Amino acid sequence: MQLVSYNPNWRHQADQLQQQFHDQPWLKASSHIGSTAMPKVLARPIIDIALLVPDLTAATEAIHGQPVPEQAQTIQLIVAGQPFHLHLCLDEARYQTLINFRDYLNAHRTDSRKYTAVRQGLPADAHYYAAKANFVAGINAKATEWLRTKDQHEHHDRTVRAELVNMCLIINPATQEVVVENKIDAQWTGLTFPGGHVDPGESQVHAMRREVYEETGLTVNQLKLVGTVTWVENDAGDVSLGTLYTTTDFSGDLLAGSYEGAISWQPLASLTPDKLAPSVAELLQVFTNPEINEAFWGADDTQLNLS
Structure with missing residues (x-):
């Protein structure tokens, strides 16, 4: 798969689309996720956004997008030539997992490099998501443990004279x-x-x-x-x-x-x-x-x- 360097405009485009959804009754929260939200990671140039929604049907009807093959509860939109994948989450745990994955890789350079290497060898078709599923599951487990112990690592006494x-x-x-x-x-x-x-x-x-x-x-x-x-x-x-x-x-x-x-x-x-x-x-x-x-x-x- 062809991956590209980080584009700072992705964040701006993600913010703009999220602003369009702001205050909609079918949306509880949204967050820019995926490799386009990771400045140090090569990315597939599709902007991923996680949407926490109370009603899957209402959200799907309001967005007017196309389902992404082999990606449950994911809708594709194209805005001004830029493709977006919108990941609809009915529960906060799934929504938070997507955010944790992003934050963990942003904080761990070695695993972010591995993520790039895994994706570079994958086909750019519907099997892409299944092929990287095991790696993603492993990172999600690491992210859970990292967050569980994060305060212990970050809030120890660093006071020096x-x-x-x-x-x-x-x-x-x-x-x-x-x-x-x-x-x-x-x-x-x-x-x-x-x-x-x-x-x-x-x-x-x-x-x-x-x-x-x-x-x-x-x-x-x-x-x-x-x-x-x-x-x-x-x-x-x-x-x-x-x-x-x-x-x-x-x-x-x-x-x-x-x-x-x-x-x-x-x-x-x-x-x-x-x-x-x-x-x-x-x-x-x-x-x-x-x-x-x-x-x-x-x-x-x-x-x-x-x-």
């Missing part, structure tokens, strides 16, 4: 110089950029402006968030999470130094790794390369990894 920090690259666009601090910390020496900690209850941007002012005497505005840096501190997953900003909007008089160390303007091009404090060379790439927006240091890493 996070220390929020920040750093700012202040650029003079006329000279291509940046503000640097020459750290005097014995454990972390070299040139770095203004930054610090976010106080409890403080916004990230407010903390960045405050830290810059306290350390450099400059007032900064128009802060642009360019990336993040994360250090995983221990096996429990506790982290230091940093937000990285750039700006060319500054005012005030630059201090000669602060408790952090001497402060000066330096040409951006002169900031070679040997002059920078440990890991700052990697952070500079996040600041200056638009294709890099994260630096990450795992619990077992020996350096920052960029992505």
